[in-house]
Amino acid sequence: MLAACTIDSKKPADGDGDFAPSLPPAPPVLRPLPIPSVSTPSQGVHRLVAAVGSTQILPDINTTTWGFNGPFLGPTIRLSRGEDCVIECENRLPEDTAIHCHGMLLPAPMDGGPHSPIRPNETWRAEFRVEQPAATLWYHPHIHGRTGVQAYRGLAGMIIIDDDVEDTLDLPRDYGVDDIPVVIMDANFTSDGQLDENLDLTVGLQGEKVFVNGIVDPEFQATTRKVRFRLLNASTMRFHNIGFSDGRRFYSIASDTGLLGSPRKVDSVRLGPGERNEIVVEIQPKETVLLVSGGFPDNLGVPKGVMVPDFKLQETATLVTIRGTTHSPTSRHDDGASVPAVLDPSAAAPVDLSEARERSFELNTFEINGQAMDMHRIDFAIDHSDPEIWWVTNGNSDWIHNFHVHNCAFQVLESSPTDVEFDAYGWKDTVTIPPGVTVKLGVLFGQYRNRHYPYMYHCHMLYHEDQGMMGQFMMINKGESPELDTAYTQDPRNVRGLHGH
Numbered sequence: 001m002l003a004a005c006t007i008d009s010k011k012p013a014d015g016d017g018d019f020a021p022s023l024p025p026a027p028p029v030l031r032p033l034p035i036p037s038v039s040t041p042s043q044g045v046h047r048l049v050a051a052v053g054s055t056q057i058l059p060d061i062n063t064t065t066w067g068f069n070g071p072f073l074g075p076t077i078r079l080s081r082g083e084d085c086v087i088e089c090e091n092r093l094p095e096d097t098a099i100h101c102h103g104m105l106l107p108a109p110m111d112g113g114p115h116s117p118i119r120p121n122e123t124w125r126a127e128f129r130v131e132q133p134a135a136t137l138w139y140h141p142h143i144h145g146r147t148g149v150q151a152y153r154g155l156a157g158m159i160i161i162d163d164d165v166e167d168t169l170d171l172p173r174d175y176g177v178d179d180i181p182v183v184i185m186d187a188n189f190t191s192d193g194q195l196d197e198n199l200d201l202t203v204g205l206q207g208e209k210v211f212v213n214g215i216v217d218p219e220f221q222a223t224t225r226k227v228r229f230r231l232l233n234a235s236t237m238r239f240h241n242i243g244f245s246d247g248r249r250f251y252s253i254a255s256d257t258g259l260l261g262s263p264r265k266v267d268s269v270r271l272g273p274g275e276r277n278e279i280v281v282e283i284q285p286k287e288t289v290l291l292v293s294g295g296f297p298d299n300l301g302v303p304k305g306v307m308v309p310d311f312k313l314q315e316t317a318t319l320v321t322i323r324g325t326t327h328s329p330t331s332r333h334d335d336g337a338s339v340p341a342v343l344d345p346s347a348a349a350p351v352d353l354s355e356a357r358e359r360s361f362e363l364n365t366f367e368i369n370g371q372a373m374d375m376h377r378i379d380f381a382i383d384h385s386d387p388e389i390w391w392v393t394n395g396n397s398d399w400i401h402n403f404h405v406h407n408c409a410f411q412v413l414e415s416s417p418t419d420v421e422f423d424a425y426g427w428k429d430t431v432t433i434p435p436g437v438t439v440k441l442g443v444l445f446g447q448y449r450n451r452h453y454p455y456m457y458h459c460h461m462l463y464h465e466d467q468g469m470m471g472q473f474m475m476i477n478k479g480e481s482p483e484l485d486t487a488y489t490q491d492p493r494n495v496r497g498l499h500g501h
């Protein structure tokens, strides 16, 4: 049995009051925070249609974007543990896509990775049983080489899993009222208000404008004192250090793949691309406070002057202006911002890794263990049902990477050597790895077997992933050997620019 997480000893104490962002001026025009609709299954099927549309990310400017069931982003898919679910996605885009449920434990053919392309005018179907705890997950494209630009254009949506443990806790859960999805993205705009897709060869598609649920400068009217925000960093490359304009403390209650064992009182949470965190904060009647991306005082370990301007690690942005109203009693959660002292006890239980197989991964721009992604190469196969220990090293001395593994949940057991703070609490599927740092992960996998379809592990900075920073593993039965039966090659004729060129 391993000792409990040792990472805490290297970090400042929780909520130590050092979150003090210098903020940009107050936004001039505020619009109500859009709340993505909740998908209603039709005859048991959650149906997504990916298509080109037009939306006003910036006020009064129509921008051509991509979305599911609408011009930008997609509906929130709400699922319950134990449920048999069906998700269908129709591709009305001018090029191939693929839809991956990020953080979901499911059979490899349902994983929606690069081997499950959806050709234009085709529909792809995923069927699986939800077999994991309550969590905030999301769905996004995963077509090899085009994931970054497709996500940048707006293809992303939230998935909320409910379960009996979460349901018994006194937490805000009235969707759109006191339980608020916060999908954070960024983009650059051309002079005529279109998405600027000029690729920066250092940082890919990373934007000056940061926006939430599809618009810049949103305003949220809090009608209860206790509000839960489900934070999703859906940026393709940008890291966010998220807190409040007055440095107030709040509770972090969940990480990527589920509730924490107990809440953490903090003044900021750090999210790399793809990561999630659920927070609960108290909002006073009639007050105004900003949810902000506050920048990283420690540059996430990136040496000053090297990549700092490019990665925007020092830049701040207002995410949401929050106003407390007079608190009409619309919710039972009107008793201040206390949260249960115990959330999910099983999340805190140590995992027996005494028999765990160990693997090592070294990340270097843009390779993993010295190899770039090859759709035809299976990097390794797992033929047992035990947890594994993965040692993941960022071999770059001045680049960050953000490591993600499909069909699993992991704990960050140790990290070395660093004084850099990054969010490594609870059960995760994606972890920031600062330059030169090694993390030790205790990994639990979904237990489906398939010798024809792989799962992916990759850097979730989507430009890095698209450049080949990805590998493939299979979950197979003992004695089997992997045999990829798809030799999917993207048809270059299907890859077009946003505006048809």
Ligand SMILES: [Cu+2]
Pocket (backbone or CB within 6 Å): 400, 401, 402, 459, 460, 461, 464, 465, 469
């Ligand atoms: Cu990377």
